[in-house]
Amino acid sequence: MPPPEPRPPAATTLLEHLRTAIYHGELSPGQRLVEAELARRHGTSRGAVREAIVLLSNEGLVARERNRGARVRPVQLPEAVEITEVRAVLEALCAAKAAHAATAPERRQLRLVERKLREAAGDAVVYTRLSQQLHVRLREFSRQTTAAEILERLRYQSVRYELQVALLPGQAAQGTRNHLRIIDAVCTHDRRQAEQATREHWDGVAGTLRRLATGRSS
Template sequence: MLTEDSAEQAGTGAPVVAAIRAAIIHGDFAPNQRLVEADLSAQFSASRASVRAALIELANEGLVERVQNRGARVRSISIEEAVEISEVRMVLESLCARKAAERITAQQVRDLKAIGRAMRRAVGSSDVVGYSELNEQLHRRIREIGGQRTAAQVLERLRAQSVRHQFRLAMRPGRPAVSLPQHLAIIDAISAHEPELAEQATRAHLASVIEALVESAETKQRG
């Protein structure tokens, strides 16, 4: 099934790589699913050559795996790799939070506070999907405020690779109630122009994510 976002990207003449990337991130293609050039060409109204080039680029990003004599497929990310990605995210997200605390304006403080209030409402109403979307929005907004473009580009690629694990983690019972105060602590530190506290709060949050992923891996092994 083609998502609204990926359909819009394909229909407006945006590069086919963006449309296929969106479809993978949004779960339209399952891990290890074969990506047949002819099918993608028809689905995204693109030439076979542009689809082939897109798959090569997505392979470089770590979203697609090209198998000799067997074409391409969606790369499956293990929990162990998701933990490694989160460890890298911890370093880069902390840098972005520190930069955001140094640069944030009064209007941007209001923006972050508004996201925080929306996250509270989502947890209070058990809107797990809405909370997950706000989570992504918050981290993206912090990266934008921090203005560290190189870190932001790397983080976007890492997020794309681990998005399925992040979503499953967000769906775990009780997880939003754990992460909400962590996110609010990040918002408060950045809003108060406290770079060190912002960095510490972000590290604490990602450490919690890593711990939850490790617990998930151990549970899977026992099962």
């Protein structure tokens, strides 16, 4: 079976733009994706937009319905809990792998994130951005390509809930403490502690989402 043909650069760029727009909320959950409008906005063809929408549908970010077009797929809280439970396992695996594989320059990058987290002093918005940055770095440093690819898709589906959790009282401060533990474990090559601290962090996020789903925030 021949390998799939590579996507043209224009299609790849459009896919990244649309994915990022969903990630940042510029395209909101439930919003209709109109091919002609997106083609005009991005200076490309409707065929390229159609291809990007199909790929986003495969990633679970877009829902397509016959005769009704495509919309940004809303992720409800129960699904977000499931996604976070999966992330807990895979993010912990990547942290353990990173504790083993991270190079000295990579560990210095993590220490820089550590310093910024301390300076953020529990600022929920800054914390959320640094948290996302940290976990992307850990996936890169783990050299665990399969887990990293799965996590890259999952994080786009649940990202809006990460900030929602961080904005709850005390959550950003607790998350910062968790992340400092993770960074220290990775930088000291403590694979077991890196895995445990990461798993506990994401299990805590999942627990908070469960409480939100039942109408309790504390």
